[in-house]
Amino acid sequence: MKNRDTFSGYHPIINFFYFCLVIGFSMFLMHPVCLIISLFCSVYYYISLNSAKSFGVLAKFALPMLLFTAIINPAFNHRGTVILCYLPTGNPLTLESILYGIAAGVMLVSVVLWFGCYTAVMSSDKFIYLFGKIIPSLSLTISMILRFVPRFKQQFESVKEAQAGIGRDVTSGSLLKRLKYALNCLSIMVTWSLENAIDTADSMKCRGYGLKGRTAYSNYKFCEKDKSCLIWLCFCLVYLLSGIVSGNLYWRYFPSIIGVTAEPLSISFLLIYFLMCLTPIVINKREDIKWKFLESKI
Numbered sequence: 001m002k003n004r005d006t007f008s009g010y011h012p013i014i015n016f017f018y019f020c021l022v023i024g025f026s027m028f029l030m031h032p033v034c035l036i037i038s039l040f041c042s043v044y045y046y047i048s049l050n051s052a053k054s055f056g057v058l059a060k061f062a063l064p065m066l067l068f069t070a071i072i073n074p075a076f077n078h079r080g081t082v083i084l085c086y087l088p089t090g091n092p093l094t095l096e097s098i099l100y101g102i103a104a105g106v107m108l109v110s111v112v113l114w115f116g117c118y119t120a121v122m123s124s125d126k127f128i129y130l131f132g133k134i135i136p137s138l139s140l141t142i143s144m145i146l147r148f149v150p151r152f153k154q155q156f157e158s159v160k161e162a163q164a165g166i167g168r169d170v171t172s173g174s175l176l177k178r179l180k181y182a183l184n185c186l187s188i189m190v191t192w193s194l195e196n197a198i199d200t201a202d203s204m205k206c207r208g209y210g211l212k213g214r215t216a217y218s219n220y221k222f223c224e225k226d227k228s229c230l231i232w233l234c235f236c237l238v239y240l241l242s243g244i245v246s247g248n249l250y251w252r253y254f255p256s257i258i259g260v261t262a263e264p265l266s267i268s269f270l271l272i273y274f275l276m277c278l279t280p281i282v283i284n285k286r287e288d289i290k291w292k293f294l295e296s297k298i
Helices: 012-028 032-050 054-076 095-121 124-131 136-165 175-206 224-246 264-277 279-297
Strands: 083-086 092-094
Touching: 012 032, 012 095, 012 124, 012 224, 012 264, 032 054, 032 095, 032 264, 032 279, 054 095, 092 095, 124 136, 136 175, 224 264, 224 279, 264 279
Parallel strands: none
Antiparallel strands: 083 092
């Protein structure tokens, strides 16, 4: 069961703007502190959205992805000035390539987790509300793509259970039988996906989706809390961009590791980045405290 998320109740433009910021900065800020902040906040928010049980699933995919990226980079990237040893192929193993591989792995995991949070917060209705009039066809296509994976997974479980009920269990029997049953499930899922896409397209066409002058109902209102959050996010955007331009968030790994250390101005940029990533978490915690206080008054 998913936890209650107050940030999801904000206006869709706030949700979309926030994820554009955190995903964009997570991809381009390679400062070690920024990477740690992004990873910590994305893990915390992802677990708060999907309950504590998701931590096990998270560890199964995040750790292997992080380790794979950290290992594969030094095997192909041999740049750097600090040589630790030489590989059997004769290529050097450098400290910079190892650290860059770890940084790239942390960045990749953080971005994937932020996208996981995005799919939980930004529903297809919100996305179509924002872009349905501007790019109707593309917005519908993107909306279908974003919701395809969870729906595919849910439908696959139903198909697998139905096939097991008629003696075609993919987890039992010989290897050849299990492969045959798995291919049969895959064939059913492909057919279901194509039929579902065609039905959705026909349904939206019959409803006049994308036609000029067509109106659509929406229950989203831009409130005072949305205005305050938008001002805060705009401030974070401007402040962090100024930090990037001024070089206070600079960090490089090749050919040698050089970056901005703990200086008062650079610390202020890191603090703002940390607070920006924590924005939905702080909003949820504040709402929980307010709710508990109101309960105590009853």
